[in-house]
Amino acid sequence: MVTMTLASLLGGLAPGVLDTGTLISPGEARRLAAEHGLIPVVLGTKSEVLDVGSKARFHTQAMRIGLRVQHRTCTVQGCTVPAAWCHAHHKTPWALSRRTSLADGTLVCGPHHRKIHHPAYTTTYDPGGTTHLTRTRR
Incomplete structure (x- = not known):
């Protein structure tokens, strides 16, 4: 891309x-x-369906492209892994929201994705798009 x-x-x-x-x-x-071939991505328009609700568990190709345009790297603070190597991740667990959308998605590299789902870590997302991981005591 x-x-x-x-x-x-x-x-x-x-x-x-x-x-x-x-x-x-x-x-x-x-x-x-x-x-x-040229596939333009125009930010801020609604010409592409980017919210598929509960019909799809995984982010669509269009959503992944949108996330890669928004975030050049893994969104975890200080991480520089390129977007092309990252996973699309639901900020709100899909099992709770039953929704998949660009607005609730972010990009994280493999090692950070594993930490997000590990019980020893707490994850927060700031409005600017940065993901924060904090190790909690166990």
Whole structure:
């Protein structure tokens, strides 16, 4: 997945960014778009169904793309694992909410995902998108 501005796509000079965090030249990003098809992601619109309610347990491909656009890395404070290597995670456990949505989703790397589900840790999410893990005493 490559993220770039519309201005760069149309000939501007800002680089594209791979979901691994690697910067690529605007020319390379335009070449990739031309060769592999262009799937634009427009933030803030409702042209894509991003909330599937209780019909689906797992995040859809569209939701995963949305999360990768929103978060370049694992959302746990200080983690730099690229979004491409992260898991989509429900902030509210699915068993409690029975809902899968972009708004309730976040990205976490494998090691942090295991800690989130481990009883020795407490997880909190701040409004800015950062996930905080705290080890609790047992």
